[in-house]
Amino acid sequence: MPGPTSAIAAAVAVEGLLLQVGNGASPQVYNTVSNIQDWNEPLIADTVDVTNVGDKWRRRISTLLDMGKMKFKLFWVMTEPSHSNIxxxxxxxxxxxxxxxxxASWQIVYPDGLQSVDNFLAYVTSFSVTGKVGGVFEAEIELSNSGAPYLV
Incomplete structure (x- = not known):
């Protein structure tokens, strides 16, 4: 038997999601990163094993929260301003x-009709370009956050 469905909506389509990066100015102006095809935001928590000799089951305590390594793929266009090296x-x-x-200051704008936004500071820690015969250039980018994000 299926579980209950949210009274708000059964799901939100990913189409319309925006990943934006700030320009570093004051006030901050956000520009949309073009051509994104996949997004992954793995919120994680570090844990410490606190199991002792009297325990039959392992015990843990949650410690530091982390946004993990956020990854996204895009169709890479060298001359696209949001992709370039200048x-x-x-x-x-x-x-x-x-x-x-x-x-950099980043934000994810969700396509939920309410403009819900996650904001965070992150470095680009990986930029990997691929291409093959009969295909187009793609890039897989990894972001590593620093500090507490503001999540919806």
Missing amino acids: VRSGIQGIRYIYTQQIL
């Missing part, structure tokens, strides 16, 4: 943020 029209490209080791 600043174009005030937009810092992902490769530029990576090569300059910038702790």
Whole structure:
């Protein structure tokens, strides 16, 4: 038997999700990263094993929270301002943020009709480009957060 369904909605389609990066100015202006195909945000908690000799089952205590390694794939276009290795029209490209080791302000805007947003600071810690015959260039990017995020 299926479980209960949310009274708000059964699900929210991922189409319309926006990943945006701040330009570092004051006030911060966010620019959308183009051509994203997949997004993964694995919120995790570190735990410490506190099992003692009298325990039959393992015990743990949750300690530090972490956004984990956020990963996304995109169709990579070298000249797209949000992808490039330079600043174009005030937009810092992902490769530029990576090569300059910038702790950037990011936000995820969810397509829920309410503009729900997760905000966080993160470094681009991996930028991997792939391409094959008969295909297009793709990039897999990894973000590593620093500090507490503001989550919806």
